[in-house]
Structures are given as C-alpha cells and as structure tokens.
Amino acid sequence: MIEIQQLEKYYETTGERVHALKNTNLSINQGENVVIVGKSGSGKSTLLNMISGIDRPSSGSITVNGQNLNDLKENELALWRGSNIGIVFQFYQLLPTLSALDNVLFAMSLVNKIPTKERKAKATRHLEEVGLGDKISKFPNELSGGERQRVAIARAIANDPAIIIADEPTGNLDSKTGEQINNLFDKLNAEGTTILTVTHAHIDHVHYDKVIHIEDGILNEMMQPQTEAAL
C-alpha cells in the first residue's frame, strides 16, 4: 500500500544542510495500523508529510496505492490527497470561520467524492461517532482542545479515505479523551482503513500491527509488536 524507497529529505537553513530523513525504506500494507515513534525533531513528522504528499522528498520515491507521488504536480497532489488520505494534525488545523459540521462538509465539498445529498447526514454521523453530536454548530474557538481534535478526525474520515495519517493525535488531550480517540482509530482500522500514527510518547504496542522507531532521520527498528514484546 505504501512503499518508500531510498527516501532522503534535507532542508537548507542559513547555508547549512539539515538531513531530516536519511536513506529511508518502508513498506506498509493495506489495513495495517502502524505507529512511528520518535523524539521531537527525529524526522517523524517529516516522514508523515512525505507520505501524505504535503512535502516533497529530496530524493527517493514514495508510492501510495500504486501512485508514485513524484509523478504528481502540486495541485494533483492536493486532489489525490483529498480522495485517498485523511490527515489529523497535531494542532487540529480546523478552519476557524466554519462550524464543526461545516468543517467536515467543507472537506467533502472540496473532494466531491460523497454525493451532495448524502453529505450533511454523513458529516453529522461522523461527528456523532466522535462524540460531538450536540456540538455540530459550534465554532472551533467554542470547543475544547479534545473536541477540536475530534472534529479534525471527523473531517479526516469525511471522504472515506483508504489511509488515515495522524500526527500526535492524542498529544494535547487528556488520557480519557486520548483513549476515546485511540478506540476510534481501532474501529476504523477494523473496518479496513490503514492507520499511520506518529507519536513521541510511550505507546501500548498491542494496539499496532507495526511499530517504527525513528531517530535522527533514520528508521532504526521495524518490527511486529508481538516480536518486540517477546524480546
């Protein structure tokens, strides 16, 4: 499903080249629940940005669902992303001038994948699934951090994407809300959605099919949690 080969990413800052990802190879299968664990600045968010096509690699290739992202232009990437990937950002990234419901509907209207007539009911259902059925007309500034994150998740699943990419989705949430979010991801994963999460925190390995450690831009380990647990 996701094939990364010899991926390199470096940034030029004040004349200095910073290597964010070094010779990265990764393969994720359809329906897998994968977590990338690493400290702040290790390159995990960069890797997510590469996979979602938000950023471009310096070299190497990323193939998602058979599509080599290097072949897509910026606007084609946006369209592709809308149809194939749901993104949950660490800081929610909701559109502040739209209500919770409209944020979800907006994502649907951009992609045009869901028939117009079905959108409102479906968006409402997604918001109910994340426990916000009574707050659909609230604006982001009227919601708590956890509620905003749940709106962001409802938006990410709005177009029924094959892959959900989540950057520290529970990083700013209390443990109870975090638990709810994780359960939601598990449910989506059980329905066949590939989940790729990034975190810097300790994780419960049994939740995931694959755990990837990243340090200084290098994927150090890649193993099945059961194997890791046995070690």
Place this chain on the structure above:
Amino acid sequence: MKIILFKLLKDFRKSKLKLLLLVLAAALSSWGISTVMYGYFMTERDFEENFLSTNPADLSITIDNYSDALIDVISSEEGVVGVERREVVSGRIKASEESWMPLILFAIEDVNEMNYDIVDILDADNKTPNKFLVERNANNFLLEDQAQVELILGSEKQVTVFQLDGKVHDARQAPAQMEGIVYAYTTSIEMLDGHLPDSRRRLLIETNVSDDAEAIKQVYNSVKIAVEANGGTLVGYNIPTPGEHVHQGIVDGISFMQESGGAILSLMGIILLSLILLTWIYPQISDVGVMKAIGASTSHIFKSYSIVLLIIISIGIVIGLPLGYQTGFLYNKAVAFFQNFEVVQEVLPFQYHLMVIVVGILLPMIFGITPVIKSSKTSVTNAMNKTFYIPKRGFFNWTQKLIGNLKVKFCLNNLLRHAQRTLLIILLLAVGLGLFFTSTSMDYSIRKDLDAYSKTSSYELLLTFASPLELEQVSFLRSMGTVKEYAPINSYRVSYNLATSDHAETSRLRVLSSKVKIEEKYLVRGEIKKNCSECVYISGEHMIEEFEGVKIGERIELKNGQGEIETYVFSGAMKDIVIMGAPFLVYDDSRVSEFNVLAVALDENLNYSEVSVASNQIDDQFIEEGINLKNRFSIKRRMAGILGHLAPTFLIIKILGIFTIVLGLIGLVIVLNLTIEERTREIGIMKSIGAPSKKISVLFNLEFLLITVLAIALGVLLAMPLASGLISVVAEAILKHTVPQFNDYPIIGISATVVLGIQFLVILVYNRYKINRNARDLLDYNF
C-alpha cells in the same frame, strides 16, 4: 514604555512593506488635507490681490439726459461714497482678414484717477490720455505686431481705426479666449466722441454697503429718484453680486471640485491609513497579550502605539505637504486662469503652513487612534486566544441559517471575521466608484440635455442687427445654399413690475413672426397660440420661477423704451437656454415688417465645422451688403462653448474618480495581500484536505467579489444623489436651467467590469506566487 516603543519600531524591520504602506497612506491623507487648505489660502490671496484690488464698483447706471450736475446729485445721496464716469460701447474688432470679433470697449475718464474698476496698465508710458489699449488676453485674437485696429462701434456702419498702443490687465473680466470677446480700453472718454449716444452716460458708483446686494439696490432706488427729479432718466443699471467675479459660477464649481477632491483624498488617505493600521496591529494583538501578561499597562501600550502613529503621520506630512502645496498651487493657477488673475508667486507665510501641519496631524490621528485604543484595551485572554471573532451573535446566526451554500458562507464568515476592515475597504472602493459614476452621469446628462436642445431647435443662427431691417434687405439669403429658411423677429427692451417685487425689472421682448417655430415640448405651462398677438410667453428658468404665482390668462403690463405700456395676456412658460434668447415672446406678424433679429435655419445635414463655415459666410455676406450685424448667435457654437466651459469640471471629477478608484484598488490589493498572508496556514489546511490552488482561488475571488459587488452597489447609490446635486449646481450656474439626471449605464458596467477584472487578475497573480505553494510551506507559515 521606551522598551515597548523600541519593540514596535523594531517590528517594522520584519514588515517593511506595511511600514511603507502606512507612510504612503499618511502621505496621501496629508496630501489631501494640504491640497484643500493651500488651495483655499492661495485663491483667497489671489482674489484679494487681483479682483479686490480693482476696487470693483458696487453699481453701474446708465443715464439719459445726462448733465455734469447729476454727479453732485448722486454723490450727495445717502449711501453713495463715490461716482466715476466709465463709458462702455460694444462693437466688433477686425481680428484677421476674414473675421470680426465681438468687442467691448471701455472708456476711462481719467487714467491717473481711476477709483473703481481699476485696470492695470502694463506699460507706464500708456498712463496718459488718448491711448487705445487691449486686455492682455486679446493677444489670442490679434496679431502680435499689429499697430492698428479696425473697429465697428455700436450701430455705426463705418469702420473706425485706432492706433494700438499697448495692453492692460483687467482682473474683473473673464479671459478673452473663454468669452470669445476682445476687451479694449481708451485712456480718455474724448477718444469716443462721436461714437457714444448723445446725452447718455454711464457711471460707476461705490456705496457704503458694498457687501449687501439688497442694500445696494436700496441705494440705487434713491439714486434713481434723485436723478429723475433732476431731469435725468435712468435707463439701465447693473449690480454685480458683491465680492463675486464674473466667472464666480465656474470658480465656485472648481472650488467645490477641489474642496471635495481634497476632502475625498484626505478621507481616502485616512481610511487607507486606518485600514493598514488595522492590518499592522491585528497580528500584534497576541504580542499585546504577552506584553500585558508580563506587566505592561494599557496606558504604556497605548502611548507607545500612539507615538508610532504620530511618527508615521509626521513622515506622511513631510511627503504629503509639499505635494499638497504643489497641487494647491496648480489648482490656484487653474482658478486664476478662469478669473484672469495674475498668480501671486510669493511663498505663503509661516502661520499658514503651521495651520496645515496641525490639521494634517490632528485629522489622521483622530481617525487612526481607534484601532490603537481597541488593541491597547484588549484583555490578555482575548489577545492570546485570537482565533475567530464573531461580530454579532444575532446577525451572525441569522446569516448562518440564511446561507445554505457552504462556499458563500465560508466567504461571508471570513469577511465578518474582520468586519471593520471589510467595511473600510468597501467604503474606500465605493467612494472611488461613486465619484467616477458621478462624473460620468454629469457628463452624460448634460451632453444629452444639450444635444436634445440642439437637435430640436428649429433655428441654428440668431442674427442681431444694429438697426432695423426689412425682409427685402435680407433676400440674398435665399440664394445661399446652406440657408434653409429664416424668420424675422423684432426685439426691444421692456420693463415690468411684478406684484411680488417692489421695483421694476428690465428685460427684453421678442415679437416673433408666425414662421418662427417653438417646440411644444419646451412649454411647461399654457399652450402656444400663433394667431394671438396679445398672448405673451415667458422663457427661462429664472422667469419660470419669477412668474410662478402668475396665472395663465392674467394680464401683464410691459413698459417699452418709449415709455408706452403694452398689455398682454400671460399665456405660457417654456424652458429655454437658447431657443429664442429672450424672456418675453409674442407672436405678431404685423409687427415684424421691420425687424432687428433674424432666426436662420441651416441645412440640417451640416456638421459643426460646416455650420461654422456657413455662419461665417452669412456674416461676410451681410458685411458685403453693408448691413451691420451686431451679434451672431449660433446654437451649435453655444453648445460647444457650454461643453468647453464644463470640460475642465468633468475632467477634474473624472480624474478624481479614477484616482480614488485606483486608491480603492490599492486598498483592495493591500487587504487581499493581508488576507492571504494571515490565512496562509488556512490555505495550507485546505490544500492538505484536498483543495487544489484553483479551488482556493475561487473562494478568494468569491470573497472579494462580495466586497466589489457591495462597493459597486454602494457607489451607484452614492452617485445618484451626488450627481443629481452636482448637475443642479452646474446647470444652475452655467446653463441656467434644470437638467434631468441620467445614468451612463454602459460606462458604469464597463468600469465595474474593469474593477472586477483587476481583482481577478490580482488574485490570479497571488494564486501563481502565494497560493500555489507547497502545502508544508503554507502550513509552517508564521504570520
């Protein structure tokens, strides 16, 4: 406080463009304010140095049966300060081999003792009797090295030749090129001996009530009684409007334009300044929160922002003030041209500059301080959590329920997000568009009105003769191919008394042959009866107003030049600027066997220049026949003259409109730039969730389309009353009749399309360079 001020100034290093725009807006407002103020100061000074220094007479009278003893009689009347003889005779002056120009010749009693209506004799050698001088603007009509001039004076048939000795500057007369008249002067009255009517003299009178036209009229009434009690007959008088130049109407028009232009310029500058201040302060609100959280007081922050604002306005003044001085000077030069003034070149005294500086600082400070106060007063919580400010819950909720379309809702919410900014930009654009629409509406309405007059008028030429003629004398006209038909008119002076007035008014009556056609559409009351010789009609806006209380069928009495009373039946009132050119009209074939005016219809296929040629040929033919043509009036020429007079006014408003539209567009670009800058992260979000640049651009286009459409609608609404008001001012001052307002819809449509086109183009550029960027760059953008 110093440290906050230092921080604010340092922040500009990160936003140099905003600083530049702030300074430009401040310069613009200062430019507008100083243009108005300097223009006013300079024109007032020029008016004093030119017009008032001529010591204009309050009253001029023409007396028949004059004797020198009457001077003492008049001088001893209450309210009279001084009396001086100043004769005037109209005629024609030969300007070239082919053409004769209208002439007004003044005769000065004593060139070294001029007390009233003083003219400036440009060469000291000519300040002696028996010199013939022309107004300096006559240069446009006379040859530069011309030594002699040929004149036909009054009703004479023979040509009089004078030696041309030099020039004068008469600040009381309009420039010759504007009037199409040559003004000339003799430095002694004796030079006109034999050319002036016997025993009829003209006197200039100064009163002690110079500022009050009504009081001057009272003085005139007592002078009239005194003159008539001492054997004289007062046959004419003129009371110029006190303190007003002959072209005051045009000057007032230009002043109005200049003052409105300057006011609009400063208003636009101030709006722009407020707008950019908002865009400067808005991103700093979180900083205000941080500063307050670590101990800065509201007063510290307010003072620091105020000082920065003051510095910006002061820099604006340094740039705008010299520009305003130059613009004011240019405006003053234009006014001086219309008034035939000599521009005073000396720099204005210091106190005038000080006044401009004080107003230039105070006005933008008053307006600019609002966002400063608002941001300074922001609470720490609000400042640090600026996400989306919902302006008015009720109104906002209403819009959310009303608007079903998500894209429209998104755009509207974004506009409401910065309601103040949105309002300012709409206002800025609306003022510009409104002004432009006003100028096009004025131009269109007046042209349409004049065109209608020109097309429906039966006679192109009205020829006035110095002495009565018979029809056989003009029979040669039949052989002229360009002449379609002609009809005789007999015109003479009459006076009349209205019940509403305590004094007699003098006017003219024209007796028309039944061949003279008048369009029924010009009739506003009554009906035309050509076979009724006692039916009198009045024409012109002024007369229509004066006769408002007179009923159709009422008898009115007119006193002719021989003192006889003619009684008529008031039968109708008509609009007129050119139709028959006299306030009273009567149809009576029996009284036109001898006539002094001829209405001539030309071939309707002739264009303006062909009419001019045909008119000159007719003029020449009359001279060849030995007939002294006193005056020649051409409708097309009159129309062209009116349009020529109005052209600068239209141009000024149009330039002002275009300038303000450009300012509005600059404002729009600034707001668009800021909007895209502050929403860069949101653009990134949209891209991340699947929006290509094109879709995002469409949203921005829609958002700014709402602004532009609202501005266009507001501009049209603004232009309606403004154009209507200006048209009535201009029509009253120049055309002397009411002009209905029409909108030039194609021009409104084209300009609206251009504004929208520019908006789309700018968004296209932004799409190319800002929106069409990598999603990560957009998401990482720090505003």
